[in-house]
Amino acid sequence: MLTLPRPHHAFARSAARLGVCLFALSAGMAAAPAFALVLRVGSDAACTHSSLQAALLALQGQAGQHSVLINKGAYAVPNGIVYAPTVNQTAVFLEGGYDSCSAGLSGDPTQDAHRAVFDGSGGAQRPVLELRLNGRVGSFQLRRLVLTGGDATGTVENSTGGGLAIRGAASVLLGLGASIRGNSAVDGGGVALTGSAVTLEEPLARVDLFLVEGAEISGNSASNRGGGLYCGGFPPGGGANVSRHGSIVVRDTLIGFNQAASGAAFHCYGSLEGGGGLQPRPTGTVWIVGNQSTAETGGCAAGIGTLDASQPATAGVRVLGAADNTSGLLAISSNGGFNAGLCLSGSYRIGTSTRPPGESRFRLQNLVILQQAGRGALGLSVSNALELELRPSGDQVSCSFFNPVPRLSLHGNAPDSVAGVPQSGRLLSASTGARLLLRRASVQDNLAFPTLISATDTAQMRIEASVLDDNRVVDPSGVNGPSLFAASLGGHVRLVNSTIIMRSGLDRFFRLDDAGTAAAYASILASTVTPAPANIGGNDSAGRFTRGWCGFFQSTADFATHLVEADPTLGGFTTLPAAAFDLDPQTYAPRSELLIDRCSPADTGSDFRGAPFNQQTRAGSLAWTDIGAVERQPQTAVFADGFESP
Incomplete structure (x- = not known):
C-alpha cells in the first residue's frame, strides 16, 4: 500500500479529510519520479488545452503524478473521451469548476454552474469517459465533474458503462461534486467496472471504485443489468460479458433513481479470493434511494450481488458498515418494482460457479430500510451460503437520517x-443455505x-x-x-x-x-x-x-x-x-x-x-x-x- 501522494490544489484538502490511501495495483509498479504536470483545460489564453481529450493525450506517456484543472461550463463530447496511459503513474487528478485557467475555484460544487459538465449526447454509442487503466495508475480521482448523456447501447465493450467505463485493474475515486447522471447502456447505465472474470479462469484484476464526499450516481438506466453500476462487461481485446471483479466502496454518496431489469442500483458479484461486490464503509450517509426494477424477473432494485471479500477477516468474519461507535449509516429507502430490496449472496470460488458454505461471513453495522414499495423481496434477501449479521456499531450511537433513528x-x-x-411481499428472507x-x-x-x-x-x-x-x-x-x-x-x-x-x-x-x-x-x-x-x-x-x-x-x-x-x-x-x-x-x-x-x-x-x-x-x-x-x-x-x- 502506498502513502497518499501530495495532490494538487483542492485535492490536498479533500484527501486530508478522507484519510484514504492509494493502493498499488501491481506489485511490479515502478516508483514514479518526482515529476508532475498541471494542465489547464478551457478556452482562455492561459489554458494549456482546449479539450479534456487533448489534455489526457498529453498525459498518457508521462510518469508521475498529474493534475488536469478544467474551467467550469458545458463540454460537448458526442464521441466520448478515452484515457489509456502507456506508462505507470502515481496518480491522476481531474477537477472541474475553475473560473478560468488563471483563476481558482468558486461556487457550490454540487451545482452545474460551478462544475465541468461533459455531455455525450448525439454521437457514437459509447461511454462519456472510458478509462483503460490496466493497473498503470495508482489512483485516478474526479471532482466537480458531471458525466451525462452517455449512450453505451452499442455492441461489445460499447454496450457497458454509459457514463464511465473503467477497464482493467484500477483504483478510481469519485469525490466532491462528482456526478454521473442521465446515462444509458445495456449493462451499467451509469458506471461499468470491468476487471477479470469472477467465474472464469483469468489472471486477477479488480477495479476499486470509491464513492466519497457526496458523489452521486443518479438517473441512469440499463436495459439489462446495473442501472447505476455494473461489475462486468467485455474487456478490450476480447472476452465474455460476464460478472467481473469490481469493488464498490461507498462512504458518503447517493445511488438513486436508476433503472434496470436486474440490480437497478448496482449489479456486482465477486469471489472469495479476488474480492468484489459492495463494500459499505459509511462515514456519513450512503443512501440507496428511488431505484426501480423494470422487469418481472430478477429485480432487486436496491442492488444485487455479493459483499466485498477483499477485506481481511477477524475470527473468520469481515466487518463492514460503520466503524465501531460511529454514526455512519447505510440507508435504503423508496426503491420499487419487483424485488424492490437489496439482494445479497455468498461469494464465488474464483474461476468456478460454486459458492462454498461457511466462507462468506460478514457483519454489517448500522442499516436503515424504510418506505420500500413493490413486490417480492421488499427489504433484504440473503441467499447462496451468505452468513450476515446486522447490528448497531455500538451501544450508545444513534444516526441522524431525517430524524434520529435506531442504528x-x-x-x-x-x-x-x-x-x-x-x-405479495416479504420484508426479510433467507434461502439456499x-x-x-x-x-x-x-x-x-x-x-x-x-x-x-x-x-x-x-x-x-x-x-x-x-x-x-x-x-x-x-x-x-x-x-x-x-x-x-x-x-x-x-x-x-x-x-x-x-x-x-x-x-x-x-x-x-x-x-x-x-x-x-x-x-x-x-x-x-x-x-x-x-x-x-x-x-x-x-x-x-x-x-x-x-x-x-x-x-x-x-x-x-x-x-x-x-x-x-x-x-x-x-x-x-x-x-x-x-x-x-x-x-x-x-x-x-x-x-x-x-x-x-x-x-x-x-x-x-x-x-x-x-x-x-x-x-x-x-x-x-x-x-x-x-x-x-x-x-x-x-x-x-x-x-x-x-x-x-x-
Missing part, C-alpha cells in the same frame, strides 16, 4: 397494492403478504434483542392465512430475547411447512387484539417448534405440541399469565414483576437499548434476565432520550 431499523415498508389489494442474524433491530410499522420474515431451503434466520411492533401481515388470497414468520424446506427461524407485539389480526406467529423449524427463547409474543394468534401452524408444525427457557405467549392453546427446552438454572419453563404483558410504551421495558428476572443470563451481550442484560432487580431470584428485548434498569434516566441514552 438498525426496518420501518414503514409495504408492498404495492392493485385496486386496494396488497401484492444462507444465515441472517438481526441483533438489536427495530422492526416496526411494516406491511407484508403472506408473511413478514421467512427462511427456506436450509437457511437460518435469527433475531436477538430486537423489537417487532405494529407490523401488519395480510393474506387476501385466503389460501394460507397471514403468519409473522415462516420456515420451510429445512429452514429455521429463531427468536432470542426479543419482543413481538401484534396490534392487528394475525392467524399465527410461525408457519412451519415441509420440515421447517422454529424456536423462541426468553421472548415475548403478544397481541393486543382478540382472538390472539396461534403460536404455530402449517402443514408440518407438530413437534417442530421449541419453546425455550422462559417467555410470554399470548396464547397457550397449542403448548402441548411444542418441544420444551428447560431453563439451565431454573430447570423448567416459566409460563406466564396474560397479566404479565405490561411494558413501558416508550422503552419496551417490563413494568410487571412477572417478566423481571425470570431467565438465566442470555448470550446476546446488550439489550435492545444498548444496556447490559442480567441486571438483577428482584432479590433472591435464581435467574436475573428479564423476558423480552429490554432489560429493566434500576435508573429510569437510562431511557431519558427515548432510546440509547447512556
